Amino acid sequence: MPTPSRKPSHLFWRWCAIGAAVVLLALAFGAVGGWLTPHRLTPQRIVDALQANGGVHPGFRRNHAKGVCVAGYFEGNGAATPYSKASVFTAERTPVVGRFALPGGNPYAPDGSVPIRSFALRFALANGQQWRTGMNSMPVFPVATPQAFYEQLQASQPDPATGKPDPARLKAFFGAHPEAGPFLAWIKTAKPSASYATESYSALDAFYFVDAKGERHAVRWQVVPETKDAAPGPAGDTDYLASDLRTRLAAGPLRWHLMVTLAAPGDPTNDATKAWPDDRTTIDAGTLVIQSEQPQESGPCRDINYDPTVLPDGIEVSDDPLLAARSAAYADSYLRRTSEEAHIPGAAHAASKQEQTR
Amino acid sequence: MNAPQAFHPLARLLHWTMALLILAMLFVGVGMVTTVSEKHQWLLALHRPLGAAIFVLALIRIGVRLRFRPPALPADMPALMQFVAHASHWVLYGLMLAMPLIGWAMLSAGGYPVMLGHAWHLPPIAPANGALFAWLREAHRYVAYLFFLTILGHMGAALYHALIRRDDVFPSMTVGFPHHDAPLEPPRNVATDEGDATPPSP
Numbered sequence: 001m002p003t004p005s006r007k008p009s010h011l012f013w014r015w016c017a018i019g020a021a022v023v024l025l026a027l028a029f030g031a032v033g034g035w036l037t038p039h040r041l042t043p044q045r046i047v048d049a050l051q052a053n054g055g056v057h058p059g060f061r062r063n064h065a066k067g068v069c070v071a072g073y074f075e076g077n078g079a080a081t082p083y084s085k086a087s088v089f090t091a092e093r094t095p096v097v098g099r100f101a102l103p104g105g106n107p108y109a110p111d112g113s114v115p116i117r118s119f120a121l122r123f124a125l126a127n128g129q130q131w132r133t134g135m136n137s138m139p140v141f142p143v144a145t146p147q148a149f150y151e152q153l154q155a156s157q158p159d160p161a162t163g164k165p166d167p168a169r170l171k172a173f174f175g176a177h178p179e180a181g182p183f184l185a186w187i188k189t190a191k192p193s194a195s196y197a198t199e200s201y202s203a204l205d206a207f208y209f210v211d212a213k214g215e216r217h218a219v220r221w222q223v224v225p226e227t228k229d230a231a232p233g234p235a236g237d238t239d240y241l242a243s244d245l246r247t248r249l250a251a252g253p254l255r256w257h258l259m260v261t262l263a264a265p266g267d268p269t270n271d272a273t274k275a276w277p278d279d280r281t282t283i284d285a286g287t288l289v290i291q292s293e294q295p296q297e298s299g300p301c302r303d304i305n306y307d308p309t310v311l312p313d314g315i316e317v318s319d320d321p322l323l324a325a326r327s328a329a330y331a332d333s334y335l336r337r338t339s340e341e342a343h344i345p346g347a348a349h350a351a352s353k354q355e356q357t358r
Numbered sequence: 359m360n361a362p363q364a365f366h367p368l369a370r371l372l373h374w375t376m377a378l379l380i381l382a383m384l385f386v387g388v389g390m391v392t393t394v395s396e397k398h399q400w401l402l403a404l405h406r407p408l409g410a411a412i413f414v415l416a417l418i419r420i421g422v423r424l425r426f427r428p429p430a431l432p433a434d435m436p437a438l439m440q441f442v443a444h445a446s447h448w449v450l451y452g453l454m455l456a457m458p459l460i461g462w463a464m465l466s467a468g469g470y471p472v473m474l475g476h477a478w479h480l481p482p483i484a485p486a487n488g489a490l491f492a493w494l495r496e497a498h499r500y501v502a503y504l505f506f507l508t509i510l511g512h513m514g515a516a517l518y519h520a521l522i523r524r525d526d527v528f529p530s531m532t533v534g535f536p537h538h539d540a541p542l543e544p545p546r547n548v549a550t551d552e553g554d555a556t557p558p559s560p
Contacts, residue, residue, distance in 0.1 A: 008521065008522060008524055011522070014521040014522055015522070017517070017521060018514055018517040018518060018521060018522075021513065021514075021517060022510050022513060022514045025381075025510060025513065026506075026510060028385070029384065029385065029388060029506060032385050032388050032389045032392075033388040033389070033392050034392045034393075040392075040393075041394055042392045042393065042394065043391070043392070043393075043394055044392070046394065128471060128479055128481070129471055129473070129477070129479060130470070130471045146394045146395075302488065303468075303469060303486065303487070303488030303491070304469055305468065305470075309399060309402075310470065310471070313476045313477035316476075317399055319396070321395070321396060323399070324393075324394060324395060324396045324397070324398040324399045325394035325395075325398075327398060327399065327402070328390075328391070328393065328394045328398045329394065331391070332391075334468070334491075335492065335495055337488075338468075338488040338489060338491050338492035338495075339492040339495075339496070341488050341489050341492065342488070342489035342490075342492040342493055343489075344492055344493065344496060347492075
């Protein structure tokens with residue numbers, strides 16, 4: 001047997017093989033990152049579309065930009081414990097940091113410009129787990145998929161000439177999306193309310209509660225207010241919601257009931273455009289008490305990403321495709337605004353508090 | 359010098375296990391931040407326990423590396439190449455520890471619970487602070503790119519040893535039985551092919 005030679009044959013091809021291995025691995029990495037498919041829907045493109053509609057406002061959320069921080073607690077009553085093992089549902093108090101807001105990317109939007117208000121909550125459970133939820137004061141979501149949501153954003157992009165969305169584009173979009181029917185029927189009669197306190201807020205997406213035996217129960221939840229003096233917003237005032245909230249909280253805490261609706265077999269869990277029938281079992285799982293409010297620029301909700309997929313043991317995401325997209329897009333929006341706050345090179349700069357008050 | 363001729367079997371097992379885990383981790387990471395599909399959720403759920411596992415394995419691995427002497431590099435390797443080889447290994451160890459720590463600190467700064475499963479979570483290691491989150495998040499991204507580039511270089515160098523130099527380096531991390539009977543200096547004017555029967559030219 002000859003001694004193996006150290007000087008290899010086919011040197012050119014050996015170098016080629018090394019180069020090919022390195023390049024192929026790099027290409028695979030790029031392919032997973034979407035560098036080879038620039039038209040793929042990414043969280044970045046969704047947030048870019050939100051920015052195109054609402055403008056770039058450094059330091060603010062890219063959606064639900066106008067809002068106010070609140071704090072309080074949730075007190076479970078045990079009614080939901082047969083369905084979920086999450087400790088938040090036992091009869092204990094869980095501290096909550098929340099945020100009321102308007103949909104849209106403009107932090108200076110008039111309060112009466114939309115009939116929708118939103119309410120986000122972060123429950124900090126005693127065991128270190130968290131439950132985050134972002135809810136809206138509407139019964140259903142307009143569309144069922146991230147792609148349709150992206151197309152809706154594009155269709156509602158303001159026309160540079162008028163500053164308003166092109167009605168023809170919107171009409172074409174909704175014509176092609178009959179699933180938006182229930183939402184359109186609701187919004188036709190919805191009026192911008194005068195208060196955050198009188199609204200019900202629904203999580204819209206379905207989730208699963210997981211009980212102590214590991215069984216899953218499809219649910220949707222909403223918070224329903226005890227305060228019922230609903231009225232349309234005052235004319236001529238663009239910023240009445242925050243002052244209304246301040247006035248009400250000065251007089252005492254505000255309460256909502258966490259109402260959990262259990263699906264019947266066959267109820268869709270992957271389609272936020274479809275409400276479940278009214279006769280489904282609904283349980284009052286406990287009371288949400290809001291005690292204080294703080295401005296969003298300095299309040300504790302500022303640096304919270306209300307990602308609805310941050311869930312405690314006992315609650316899980318459903319197969320609703322909007323949930324993953326919300327998680328991914330919220331993360332991108334969160335990175336943009338915190339980068340602006342941190343004055344990271346390349347990010348737009350958020351004005352400091354001194355600059356803002358100047 | 360009585361250096362071992364191959365890496366300790368435990369070191370080899372850790373090397374190839376971690377090679378798979380770390381590559382998977384980098385692909386999971388780049389995939390999960392660029393998708394809005396349902397894969398986002400399970401990639402995220404995979405990313406955190408995998409990162410914790412890599413951190414623990416990296417600690418064990420450094421212990422193994424310090425306990426069991428690795429084989430010496432071939433004596434005929436140029437000094438600069440030897441330096442780069444040693445330095446890149448310590449850079450790789452550093453990255454194996456740094457990436458999970460940056461990720462953990464980043465989630466802590468973002469105020470997220472660092473969940474490793476449905477119920478399992480790690481305590482925060484950084485104060486909740488949005489600006490700190492942003493710096494750590496960007497660090498996590500760019501250190502990941504650096505990690506990937508270092509791995510590409512490492513892989514290229516390993517293949518260079520295996521295919522071009524054909525020395526003991528590659529077998530010392532694979533089969534562990536380097537052909538130590540091979541001469542240190544290549545004989546002059548050898549045939550260009552192992553099976554080549556043509557006599558050497560004068």
